[in-house]
Amino acid sequence: xxxxxxxxxxxxxxxxxxxxxxxxxxxxxxxxxxxxxxxxxxxxxxxxxxxxxxxxxxxxxxxxxxxxxxxxxxxxxxxxxxxxxxxxxxxxxxxxxxxxxxxxxxxxxxxxxxxxxxxxxxxxxxxxxxxxxxxxxxxxxxxxxxxxxxxxxxxxxxxxxxxxxxxxxxxxxxxxxxxxxxxxxxxxxxxxxxxxxxxxxxxxxxxxxxxxxxxxxxxxxxxxxxxxxxxxxxxxxxxxxxxxxxxxxxxxxxxxxxxxxxxxxxx
Amino acid sequence: xxxxxxxxxxxxxxxxxxxxxxxxxxxxxxxxxxxxxxxxxxxxxxxxxxxxxxxxxxxxxxxxxxxxxxxxxxxxxxxxxxxxxxxxxxxxxxxxxxxxxxxxxxxxxxxxxxxxxxxxxxxxxxxxxxxxxxxxxxxxxxxxxxxxxxxxxxxxxxxxxxxxxxxxxxxxxxxxxxxxxxxxxxxxxxxxxxxxxxxxxxxxxxxxxxxxxxxxxxxxxxxxxxxxxxxxxxxxxxxxxxxxxxxxxxxxxxxxxxxxxxxxxxxxxxxxxxxxxxxxxxxxxx
Numbered sequence: 001x002x003x004x005x006x007x008x009x010x011x012x013x014x015x016x017x018x019x020x021x022x023x024x025x026x027x028x029x030x031x032x033x034x035x036x037x038x039x040x041x042x043x044x045x046x047x048x049x050x051x052x053x054x055x056x057x058x059x060x061x062x063x064x065x066x067x068x069x070x071x072x073x074x075x076x077x078x079x080x081x082x083x084x085x086x087x088x089x090x091x092x093x094x095x096x097x098x099x100x101x102x103x104x105x106x107x108x109x110x111x112x113x114x115x116x117x118x119x120x121x122x123x124x125x126x127x128x129x130x131x132x133x134x135x136x137x138x139x140x141x142x143x144x145x146x147x148x149x150x151x152x153x154x155x156x157x158x159x160x161x162x163x164x165x166x167x168x169x170x171x172x173x174x175x176x177x178x179x180x181x182x183x184x185x186x187x188x189x190x191x192x193x194x195x196x197x198x199x200x201x202x203x204x205x206x207x208x209x210x211x212x213x214x215x216x217x218x219x220x221x222x223x224x225x226x227x228x229x230x231x232x233x234x235x236x237x238x239x240x241x242x243x244x245x246x247x248x249x250x251x252x253x254x255x256x257x258x259x260x261x262x263x264x265x266x267x
Numbered sequence: 268x269x270x271x272x273x274x275x276x277x278x279x280x281x282x283x284x285x286x287x288x289x290x291x292x293x294x295x296x297x298x299x300x301x302x303x304x305x306x307x308x309x310x311x312x313x314x315x316x317x318x319x320x321x322x323x324x325x326x327x328x329x330x331x332x333x334x335x336x337x338x339x340x341x342x343x344x345x346x347x348x349x350x351x352x353x354x355x356x357x358x359x360x361x362x363x364x365x366x367x368x369x370x371x372x373x374x375x376x377x378x379x380x381x382x383x384x385x386x387x388x389x390x391x392x393x394x395x396x397x398x399x400x401x402x403x404x405x406x407x408x409x410x411x412x413x414x415x416x417x418x419x420x421x422x423x424x425x426x427x428x429x430x431x432x433x434x435x436x437x438x439x440x441x442x443x444x445x446x447x448x449x450x451x452x453x454x455x456x457x458x459x460x461x462x463x464x465x466x467x468x469x470x471x472x473x474x475x476x477x478x479x480x481x482x483x484x485x486x487x488x489x490x491x492x493x494x495x496x497x498x499x500x501x502x503x504x505x506x507x508x509x510x511x512x513x514x515x516x517x518x519x520x521x522x523x524x525x526x527x528x529x530x531x532x533x534x535x536x537x538x539x540x541x542x543x544x545x546x547x548x549x550x551x552x553x
Contacts, residue, residue: 017359031389095278118491120508125293132311
């Protein structure tokens with residue numbers, strides 16, 4: 001036993017950590033389970049005994065145009081902001097890692113700093129920007145805001161992958177006569193393709209769930225979290241919202257798993 | 268055909284322009300609004316009279332200063348709690364979970380992908396006066412009237428935010444622990460250190476940068492929170508961020524709100540500067 005312990009290298013202090021982890025999982029999944037159960041419950045409050053099983057709320061989702069619009073808005077904003085953020089993150093990462101130029105540190109700082117500015121500050125800052133330049137707030141302004149807060153994630157993810165890539169691969173391609181753009185397109189892009197997709201999905205998820213910034217940026221069309229936030233005080237509408245949320249939850253979890261799998265494959 | 272210079276321009280110009288226009292410029296604007304006179308929803312084209320009166324107003328209002336203090340202390344407490352609770356989980360994943368660690372980590376992170384508004388709502392469903400716990404207690408005949416459990420108070424905000432952050436808080440600690448060479452523990456054991464001595468004198472010091480990274484990564488978004496306090500904090504649980512939000516929505520006062528936002532930004536950047544001095548981010552971020 002002692003020998004085995006040494007082989008593992010870490011002493012067993014006999015503190016039962018498995019149950020600690022298990023307890024944490026229960027705590028984390030309990031609210032999700034509650035939402036799931038509630039979405040099939042016939043009543044509009046979570047009182048025991050439950051009032052019976054129903055699919056009505058899921059059916060009602062399809063009749064609720066405002067709800068579906070909000071979900072569609074979030075989808076549009078998520079796709080637009082993730083595409084913008086991944087593009088810029090990728091440009092910054094390649095520039096910073098493969099070139100020496102004046103303002104290099106500044107560019108990297110600008111791409112990373114949105115991560116440390118509290119959302120309420122960024123929110124009011126955007127609010128003033130769009131007011132000062134008389135730009136009506138809309139889904140486009142939300143997408144712009146979300147692209148900025150997602151840029152640090154995209155930059156860091158692409159940087160991490162690119163710094164693990166041997167620059168000799170690019171040198172070899174160029175020695176063989178490829179121009180730098182061709183090298184980027186034919187050598188670098190295929191190599192970091194899955195990383196880009198994973199970065200895009202991460203940015204999409206950041207945007208899809210974001211509310212603190214979006215509240216300051218939406219015009220007449222709310223994103224799903226903003227819509228949800230506005231509806232929370234009406235108890236009788238809760239079950240329909242939760243049914244929709246369960247559907248979105250399944251989608252988000254699937255996306256998260258794909259993003260994690262893509263990144264795990266590369267490291 | 269593009270030369271290397273041309274490529275660099277293609278890489279740098281759009282990204283630099285986007286960040287300058289939509290990250291730096293908005294921050295410059297609140298800085299500008301925070302040093303002008305006036306109140307309410309100021310027309311940006313009004314003449315600019317520069318003054319520090321907005322900062323004077325913020326610092327001269329004890330309620331604002333007190334709320335800022337409370338928010339900073341709350342964010343520190345939440346960050347500390349999340350770090351302490353995430354630590355044994357990260358330890359379990361690194362040293363006990365073995366080959367199943369990736370699966371266990373995935374299980375831990377999945378809830379983080381679920382809208383946090385909804386997770387908060389789920390707690391409200393359970394804890395509220397008409398919620399699951401109260402109705403369960405009532406049905407069993409244990410209570411006569413609903414308990415006003417945790418909802419609408421400062422502790423409710425703290426519990427909710429700690430809960431929301433724990434999965435994420437595990438990551439930097441886990442990353443730091445994974446880089447601890449197993450040889451260190453073997454050497455300590457060979458030199459006669461027992462399990463606890465090895466934990467306190469090898470594992471803890473070597474994983475400290477990860478724990479500190481967790482602390483700061485939770486502190487920064489938490490100190491500016493206003494959504495969660497609105498949802499579960501009620502009137503007693505509001506934070507500094509709620510006041511800022513209020514000055515840009517219900518009771519418009521942009522210059523004063525801008526000054527409050529600038530104070531929050533300065534404070535956060537100070538914390539980041541301290542964090543960068545204390546921990547080597549390059550070692551943590553990998």
